[in-house]
Amino acid sequence: MITLENVTVKYPGAADPAIDNLSLSFQQGEFIGVLGRSGAGKSTFIRTINALQEVSSGEIIVDDYSVHSLSDEDKRRLRTKAGMIFQHFHLIPRMTVLQNVLTGRFGQKKWYENLLGLYSEEEKNEGKSVIEQVGLEKMAGRRVEALSGGQKQRVGIARALMQQPDIFLGDEPVASLDPSTAKSIFGILRSVHDEKKLVTIINIHDVEIAKKFSTRIIGLKEGKLAFDGRPEELDEKAYNRIYDE
Numbered sequence: 001m002i003t004l005e006n007v008t009v010k011y012p013g014a015a016d017p018a019i020d021n022l023s024l025s026f027q028q029g030e031f032i033g034v035l036g037r038s039g040a041g042k043s044t045f046i047r048t049i050n051a052l053q054e055v056s057s058g059e060i061i062v063d064d065y066s067v068h069s070l071s072d073e074d075k076r077r078l079r080t081k082a083g084m085i086f087q088h089f090h091l092i093p094r095m096t097v098l099q100n101v102l103t104g105r106f107g108q109k110k111w112y113e114n115l116l117g118l119y120s121e122e123e124k125n126e127g128k129s130v131i132e133q134v135g136l137e138k139m140a141g142r143r144v145e146a147l148s149g150g151q152k153q154r155v156g157i158a159r160a161l162m163q164q165p166d167i168f169l170g171d172e173p174v175a176s177l178d179p180s181t182a183k184s185i186f187g188i189l190r191s192v193h194d195e196k197k198l199v200t201i202i203n204i205h206d207v208e209i210a211k212k213f214s215t216r217i218i219g220l221k222e223g224k225l226a227f228d229g230r231p232e233e234l235d236e237k238a239y240n241r242i243y244d245e
């Protein structure tokens, strides 16, 4: 469903590529935890899959389409199919939970509908249903600025769900949360993933959480693949391959 063929990403002026000749394939239903030291290329990897970052060479193929040869319009359409969850949530603090969640439909609506905040009853009901799915039903009318970090990330997940995605991408979505909240957020992500049979690819620093919730672990080191296997295959030797200097 998602294939990377010899993908290299080199930032202007950088001595070494951030992603170095990576070839990988991901199938529907896989929940992939991406590990690696700081600077290993994890964020670049996620952003490249979402066509937010251009490749320097190689190809990314999603559902038979080569992402980087798509027009800007088609790239936007592809992005609506990939729900992105961010470390710092990227929510609108003064708007309510429901209003934030409804913005997940942004890419699928006409510009003036977005400008005027026009949503159908059906969309509002769907918004309420995804809010319920992440356990925030009592807070749909509350402003996001009055929520805890864990609750904000649940809103982030609900907004991504509102996109009706095929792919979930997460760039360190629990890095600013305490360990127990982080686990509960991963629990929600995994149950949504299983229910919708998505492809989920998430960068994470916490190896224990990655092993507990992923079906597959990818380890990056200096932009190259240092590990690709099942969580139970990530033994000490593999761990050292990813994290040793």
Ligand SMILES: Nc1ncnc2c1ncn2[C@@H]1O[C@H](COP(=O)(O)OP(=O)(O)OP(=O)(O)O)[C@@H](O)[C@H]1O
Pocket (backbone or CB within 6 Å): 011, 012, 014, 018, 036, 037, 038, 039, 040, 041, 042, 043, 044, 045
């Ligand atoms: N916009 C940019 N311009 C130039 N270099 C960049 C840019 N973004 C990232 N880099 C470099 O590319 C490499 C990979 O960075 P990236 O952010 O993808 O790593 P990461 O594994 O996500 O790190 P972290 O865990 O610290 O977030 C690093 O050497 C970084 O300095």
